[in-house]
Amino acid sequence: MARTAGSHGPKTLEAINRAGLRLIYEHGFEAMSLRQLAAEVGIQVGSLYNHIRTKQDLLFGLLQSHMETLLAALDQALAGESGPERRLAAFAAFHVDYHIVRKEEVFICYSELRSLTPEQYPVIVDLRRHYERRLIDILEDGARAGCFAVADAAVTAYGILALLTGVCTWFRPGGRMSAADVAALYTDMALKSVKI
Amino acid sequence: MARTAGSHGPKTLEAINRAGLRLIYEHGFEAMSLRQLAAEVGIQVGSLYNHIRTKQDLLFGLLQSHMETLLAALDQALAGESGPERRLAAFAAFHVDYHIVRKEEVFICYSELRSLTPEQYPVIVDLRRHYERRLIDILEDGARAGCFAVADAAVTAYGILALLTGVCTWFRPGGRMSAADVAALYTDMALKSVKI
Amino acid sequence: MARTAGSHGPKTLEAINRAGLRLIYEHGFEAMSLRQLAAEVGIQVGSLYNHIRTKQDLLFGLLQSHMETLLAALDQALAGESGPERRLAAFAAFHVDYHIVRKEEVFICYSELRSLTPEQYPVIVDLRRHYERRLIDILEDGARAGCFAVADAAVTAYGILALLTGVCTWFRPGGRMSAADVAALYTDMALKSVKI
């Protein structure tokens, strides 16, 4: 009796990715079992292997596609903005917003780096470096233009990124502040932190 | 042939804690096996159970003793300081410094919260809240005194904590900046981020 | 995209048999997977079942058709020969030659008997007995005619068969001796082994 209702083809892969993301976020990659995943998707364990090559590859695919989507979204967000201050504000607002909306992806992309193989690891870290580079560039431009006080652009960027990223560990929708409020507050803090 | 070198008495527990910390930091709690741990310590797996009750308890003990040490150290660091600005600076400098020196403990205390049982979890989270509370108090004092611009003391505190904590994911001794340099830079950024 | 090159019609079955033979010879029946086989043939696993009923049947078919071909070839080789000595020599030369040329079939026919079902097993073993019978008859004729010294025709036949069959485990074309050299040497040894 092959083929259960409602689970054919690429929809299954989508479902696997969605459920995989949630389970890794919730329990961690090591702690998530393919049995859990299969149950969530509504198929047998063995059937997973019609869609993924290994558990390891599932993780890598998730991280890679997250990083690529993130980078593309950032570039779009920065597209219209010019001037270091406006660009920094746009970066901060975008980052907070994205990290609230996609907190699962963002979280596992930080926490599961160590679960990658030696081959996969540098690929993701490199994509991350591209992302960080955008912020470092903004800070360096601002420093040259004399509008930011930046002792070390990279270290400052890591600080700002950490400040903005923290949001995905504590923010819960429906709390005291809206996502927009938080974005505004943190954008303000980020800007002030590099003020002359 | 009982008793291999280096494994007698209370020293063994110490060795277990030290090795456990390192292994959890490196591979994550779920991914670390007691077999690895025993091998690292130089005893057989079964012997671990003369020193710990369960794997779970090992984790809890590590996190709990870390949080208690951290809190005590913070109180000592803030002891002589008065005035919101000086207290905030002292907090920031202490936090960065501690998070560089004890990065393993700090890291697993963030990343392995989810591996705790429902009974253990609130104990650690509560200790953490005490730590955060110190910073929130400083910010609220500063806001009341009119020297800090703080829209929401808790959210601002989370931001500053994230900014300062980030250090333990990227700092490597021997890099471009010394620990003291980084502490100074991040203290400055933290102070400016709440400037009026 | 149905139908990849090289996989239409009855040619596919041929390709399956050829690849199956090679894979069983190389890895053993149990160790060969239908996935490997399908990949070798250039079709999907499911498609195999348009040509074979089960993996088990593939093995049986291979062994059965091998044994039938072998028997027919033997009868042809013995056709013109008369007299125990000439018939024994003809048998030995044929056996060595065939076992060099078709060593895969021969090998799996010995080694995979145990992978047959209780229904299939006696069919193949019976065909084998027919083959052995030819040699036993020659030996008994020779004994009766007083030209062979044979204590027990069956046991002697098993010995000669083993001697001649061994060739398929070590013979490599291009070695010190040609196939014809080996056939001559072993024929000679077989004849001498039953000399009065």
Place this chain on the structure above:
Amino acid sequence: MARTAGSHGPKTLEAINRAGLRLIYEHGFEAMSLRQLAAEVGIQVGSLYNHIRTKQDLLFGLLQSHMETLLAALDQALAGESGPERRLAAFAAFHVDYHIVRKEEVFICYSELRSLTPEQYPVIVDLRRHYERRLIDILEDGARAGCFAVADAAVTAYGILALLTGVCTWFRPGGRMSAADVAALYTDMALKSVKI
């Protein structure tokens, strides 16, 4: 509840080896499952791993210790014999006898060579070559002494070995001939096969 009655320490390893040998002989290495093996021994599957490193290593250990025992036994059997004819007769009688008594070890040592890893394979094959070398030496000595007709000592040796080894595929105790009868018959055939 650790430790079931009757299964402690090195006795368990012995039991594993004994049962492993039987199961590999019966079903082949690939087809034997560690579940079967554990059941046979009367322990849980996981407990096997207190005694063997992997399934693969079990096979290797069996083959290696068989070959070493075989070699030692051969040397002992040849110890007192001198002269090519007497030595060949001693070799043949020993070989047949050993291959009847230890047919399981002998059989799997032939049939499971292909299940060895690339590292294990040459170790066993090398031991085998040492064994074959003993026979080749005898034949070469005999040829030099003018008492054997040997066109190619190695190829002749392979033939004789095959002739003698065959016994382990068909001999059943209690049949028409005793082990001693078969040994005598095959020793005679082997000697005659190289007669001048």
Place this chain on the structure above:
DNA sequence: GATGAATGAGCATTCATTCAT
């Protein structure tokens, strides 16, 4: 005749934990 996705059983191996010695 071929495909791709499914099934369910099975595999070798690892794990935390227990306990007689």
Place this chain on the structure above:
DNA sequence: AATGAATGAATGCTCATTCAT
């Protein structure tokens, strides 16, 4: 306090086979 052997459950993965398309 340490060992070594046991347990039983779990893990990631593979397999022969089925079948709607």
